[in-house]
Amino acid sequence: QTVVTQEPSFSVSPGGTVTLTCGLSSGSVSTSYYPTWYQQTPGQAPRTLIYNTNTRSSGVPDRFSGSILGNKAALTITGAQADDESDYYCVLYMGSGISVFGGGTQLTVL
């Protein structure tokens, strides 16, 4: 069974830069998995940030960026702000209609 891995938690200082990653329990993440990133605050629906590895969704500030770093997908937040404190989820498209979410990263800005 494919498991998508994310750091359970991360912290960043206001104004700082943080990179969250999205990996596979077996194998490497590449652009062929079309990584997508979502932001979710408690009680709210997810918000699409990045799709197809590095394309920002409409209205998403350019301080959010996506990439492949080594064998993982990555979401980098540059100049973190207080309202970036959220849960972040990645999704990988496995083919044959199937998508798999990572377990999510709880980001604290302090």
Next chain:
Amino acid sequence: EVQLVESGGALVQPGGSLRLSCAASGFTVSSNYMSWVRQAPGKGLEWVSIIYSGGSTYYVDSVKGRFTISRDNSKNTVYLQMNSLRPEDTAVYYCAVCGGDSYYYYMAVWGKGTTVTVSS
């Protein structure tokens, strides 16, 4: 403006059935891929099912044979029929319209969700 409104969530006993609805506006359901994603209390997001514009359907293994995704083009609505419900199906269920192309999809715009509780 693209909008999705889920409904149909309720408290249901184990083994029971429920049908969730996702009413869409601002776009045509039949021309898009439509997906359901769920989130158990205090847990992460889990992809559940998708229906392609061509009608093909796919499911996460844990719901195969129990859940059925469908759509009514005349009502511009997508459904998730859930049978043989288990306590572990308890979650907020989100509907999403997908973007992408012929090679992949992603959940682009989300509804606010509807809550399903399976408990005796």
